[in-house]
Amino acid sequence: MTRNKPTIFDVARKAGVGIGTVSRVLNGAPNVKQATRERVLQVIEELGYRPSHAARQLATSRTFTIGVIVPFITRAFFVEVLRGVEQVIAGTAYNLVIYNVETPRQRAYYLEQLPFLGRIDGLLIISLPLRQRDVEQLLRNGPPTVLIDEYHPALTSVQSDNTAGARMAIEHLLRLGHERIAVIGDTLNHPLGFRINRERLGSYRRTLELHHIAVRDEYQRWSEEYGREGGKLLANELLSLTERPTAIFALNDMMALGVLEAARDAAIQVPQDLAVIGYDDIELASYLNLTTVRQPMSEMGRRGATLLLNILADGSEQVIHQRLPVELVIRGTTAPSSKQQAHSSAQE
Amino acid sequence: MTRNKPTIFDVARKAGVGIGTVSRVLNGAPNVKQATRERVLQVIEELGYRPSHAARQLATSRTFTIGVIVPFITRAFFVEVLRGVEQVIAGTAYNLVIYNVETPRQRAYYLEQLPFLGRIDGLLIISLPLRQRDVEQLLRNGPPTVLIDEYHPALTSVQSDNTAGARMAIEHLLRLGHERIAVIGDTLNHPLGFRINRERLGSYRRTLELHHIAVRDEYQRWSEEYGREGGKLLANELLSLTERPTAIFALNDMMALGVLEAARDAAIQVPQDLAVIGYDDIELASYLNLTTVRQPMSEMGRRGATLLLNILADGSEQVIHQRLPVELVIRGTTAPSSKQQAHSSAQE
DNA sequence: CTGAAAGCGCTTACAG
DNA sequence: CTGAAAGCGCTTACAG
Numbered sequence: 001m002t003r004n005k006p007t008i009f010d011v012a013r014k015a016g017v018g019i020g021t022v023s024r025v026l027n028g029a030p031n032v033k034q035a036t037r038e039r040v041l042q043v044i045e046e047l048g049y050r051p052s053h054a055a056r057q058l059a060t061s062r063t064f065t066i067g068v069i070v071p072f073i074t075r076a077f078f079v080e081v082l083r084g085v086e087q088v089i090a091g092t093a094y095n096l097v098i099y100n101v102e103t104p105r106q107r108a109y110y111l112e113q114l115p116f117l118g119r120i121d122g123l124l125i126i127s128l129p130l131r132q133r134d135v136e137q138l139l140r141n142g143p144p145t146v147l148i149d150e151y152h153p154a155l156t157s158v159q160s161d162n163t164a165g166a167r168m169a170i171e172h173l174l175r176l177g178h179e180r181i182a183v184i185g186d187t188l189n190h191p192l193g194f195r196i197n198r199e200r201l202g203s204y205r206r207t208l209e210l211h212h213i214a215v216r217d218e219y220q221r222w223s224e225e226y227g228r229e230g231g232k233l234l235a236n237e238l239l240s241l242t243e244r245p246t247a248i249f250a251l252n253d254m255m256a257l258g259v260l261e262a263a264r265d266a267a268i269q270v271p272q273d274l275a276v277i278g279y280d281d282i283e284l285a286s287y288l289n290l291t292t293v294r295q296p297m298s299e300m301g302r303r304g305a306t307l308l309l310n311i312l313a314d315g316s317e318q319v320i321h322q323r324l325p326v327e328l329v330i331r332g333t334t335a336p337s338s339k340q341q342a343h344s345s346a347q348e
Numbered sequence: 349m350t351r352n353k354p355t356i357f358d359v360a361r362k363a364g365v366g367i368g369t370v371s372r373v374l375n376g377a378p379n380v381k382q383a384t385r386e387r388v389l390q391v392i393e394e395l396g397y398r399p400s401h402a403a404r405q406l407a408t409s410r411t412f413t414i415g416v417i418v419p420f421i422t423r424a425f426f427v428e429v430l431r432g433v434e435q436v437i438a439g440t441a442y443n444l445v446i447y448n449v450e451t452p453r454q455r456a457y458y459l460e461q462l463p464f465l466g467r468i469d470g471l472l473i474i475s476l477p478l479r480q481r482d483v484e485q486l487l488r489n490g491p492p493t494v495l496i497d498e499y500h501p502a503l504t505s506v507q508s509d510n511t512a513g514a515r516m517a518i519e520h521l522l523r524l525g526h527e528r529i530a531v532i533g534d535t536l537n538h539p540l541g542f543r544i545n546r547e548r549l550g551s552y553r554r555t556l557e558l559h560h561i562a563v564r565d566e567y568q569r570w571s572e573e574y575g576r577e578g579g580k581l582l583a584n585e586l587l588s589l590t591e592r593p594t595a596i597f598a599l600n601d602m603m604a605l606g607v608l609e610a611a612r613d614a615a616i617q618v619p620q621d622l623a624v625i626g627y628d629d630i631e632l633a634s635y636l637n638l639t640t641v642r643q644p645m646s647e648m649g650r651r652g653a654t655l656l657l658n659i660l661a662d663g664s665e666q667v668i669h670q671r672l673p674v675e676l677v678i679r680g681t682t683a684p685s686s687k688q689q690a691h692s693s694a695q696e
Numbered sequence: 697c698t699g700a701a702a703g704c705g706c707t708t709a710c711a712g
Numbered sequence: 713c714t715g716a717a718a719g720c721g722c723t724t725a726c727a728g
Contacts, residue, residue: 005466007721008722009711009721012699019700019721019723020698020699020700020723021697021698021699023722023723024697024723026722026723031697032697033697036698048468051721051722052406052466052720053411053465053466053467053722054409054411054720055406055704055720055722055723056721057402057704058400058402058403058405058406058703058704058705058706058722058723058724059704059721059723059724060722060723060724061402063401065443065445073430073434075429079421079422079427082421083421083448086421086446086448090447090448090454095413095445096445096446097413097443097445097446098434098444099438100431106438116398117398118398118401119401142604201417209599228631228635229633255717261635281617283576287576318705354704355705355706356705357705363700365714366715366716367705367715367716368707368708368714368715368716368717369713369714369715371707372713373708374706375707379714380713381713384713399705400704400705400706401706402704402705402706403706403707404705405720406705406706406719406721406722407707408718410699464706576718617701648712
């Protein structure tokens with residue numbers, strides 16, 4: 001009448017079989033007679049037997065846990081991605097362990113130590129760029145790894161199309177007759193190395209050039225300060241320029257908020273006097289009626305997790321790169337530029 | 349020249365000791381000669397040895413992982429709490445596994461199965477009420493459990509003071525001369541059973557009664573729809589009442605947003621014609637200049653995690669209940685009621 | 697199809 | 713202070 005958790009031995013004894021057989025039915029091995037299988041299952045049920053995770057780990061040298069390294073777990077973009085990841089992992093035998101990174105020190109630890117501790121079977125890395133040596137380490141001794149919102153040729157990844165996103169934003173503004181278009185974002189030299197801003201910035205420039213609009217340095221501004229505060233700061237700078245922009249493209253929605261706030265404070269009408277466009281389409285954007293570029297945030301998480309699960313299931317070494325489309329969501333913060341309205345001429 | 353991960357045997361051999369000794373220095377046991385300890389440490393360093401998590405688990409029957417059951421991982425409140433939890437767990441030997449609950453089905457699984465699978469050493473439950481039988485199960489067979497933003501007499505918990513929070517909000521409005529004060533929130537019968545709304549509602553009523561203000565049923569409204577949409581819906585109902593309220597207390601900031609939106613749409617001036625007050629003080633609140641009740645969200649997470657760690661460390665059975673203070677943050681969405689302005693008389 | 701046995705890599709009395 | 717050995721609860725060839 002021991003009330004200890006039953007083990008595989010208890011099941012085997014009661015079912016009158018060897019533990020090997022119990023193990024086989026547990027793992028759905030094909031070579032078990034149907035009658036035996038049923039008897040064992042029956043006993044498992046009766047005993048309320050649950051196999052020990054730890055023992056299984058030790059015997060198989062698998063951990064059944066997936067690690068996800070995610071920066072600034074508190075920002076809407078990352079939360080949404082994480083949610084997508086969680087949705088697909090929850091349905092599997094895997095556990096999801098989250099490692100939040102907010103400093104370079106944490107990043108170093110999680111990227112250089114964690115993967116080699118044998119604590120995880122698979123790794124998901126969100127938005128964090130990898131150095132070549134980290135990738136090599138990972139490939140040599142680390143678990144299968146999938147990148148989300150980042151890219152490296154040697155690692156399976158899923159991203160959204162940042163180039164197209166920025167292009168769509170700019171072309172939308174051009175179509176509205178804007179020519180003095182500024183771009184802002186958090187620092188291009190982020191301590192954690194985020195690279196998407198550069199990608200979007202590049203696209204901003206190329207799009208302007210393509211349309212023969214001068215690319216002005218003074219219209220490109222960056223702030224160490226993330227989010228609203230940063231956006232407000234930069235918008236204030238831009239709005240006090242002699243030739244101030246008629247449109248501001250913020251590389252994330254939170255900074256777009258800051259722009260709106262700065263405009264409000266300066267009594268500048270949006271969208272009449274200033275068009276504002278954001279990036280991400282976090283929930284807030286629709287509330288503020290913000291025109292923005294929508295990224296499939298949860299979907300990126302779901303895809304990333306699914307790709308990792310596939311690798312884990314079939315051990316395939318094939319590197320896959322998925323790039324998800326983005327979408328321009330036109331709301332109330334963009335309108336034809338005053339110049340445009342005066343001339344009443346369509347740009348294209 | 350095997351490139352396999354070194355085990356405790358490799359260390360023992362190279363250091364010329366038994367594996368027991370290696371284990372002792374690994375676990376900081378006191379009874380090891382200093383010289384021996386140093387030699388072993390040296391070898392561990394040289395070999396880059398890392399003890400196997402799985403083996404340790406199996407031998408100690410501890411898992412070194414803490415589970416946290418959290419509803420709607422995407423909402424600002426929960427994200428902030430989670431971040432607090434993460435901050436304290438990250439510095440320990442424990443892993444943090446997150447279980448996101450969005451349906452009663454998931455709740456049932458995570459509350460009734462997960463704790464008894466031997467996968468976690470400790471459990472944190474956020475905002476989810478427990479039935480008596482769940483608590484008994486937990487106490488009998490489950491891991492040490494700490495409740496965050498919920499209460500049960502038999503389980504250590506940390507909450508903020510919801511009663512005081514609602515009282516402060518209402519008294520602030522009363523002081524401004526408001527008497528027609530409505531309260532809104534997401535449904536009182538939430539599928540996941542959230543109870544804080546009832547607590548705050550109770551305090552709303554008592555506070556009004558205390559001040560001899562009639563408590564009207566039509567001024568208390570609830571929506572299945574969470575957040576902005578729900579808030580907007582309820583605000584529209586309230587604003588179309590014959591005798592419409594001069595102030596609305598939303599039991600969470602997201603719904604307060606919806607109220608602001610409804611007011612905007614109806615061209616009702618906030619705060620002149622309608623005072624609005626929220627709850628939580630999520631980041632957004634300051635952007636929208638929303639008067640609100642600030643809860644120490646991350647701090648609740650930190651406290652909860654710390655309490656759990658303490659239990660895990662000393663095995664204490666003592667049940668502790670912490671209640672953290674909240675704070676009224678007065679911003680721009682509350683002002684004296686027009687009546688008050690007319691009479692120019694202070695309420696107290 | 698199935699059982700007996702080795703092995704996964706630790707911890708922990710036990711005996712010295 | 714330290715070594716040898718048992719034990720944690722599984723999986724997996726191996727032999728039948």
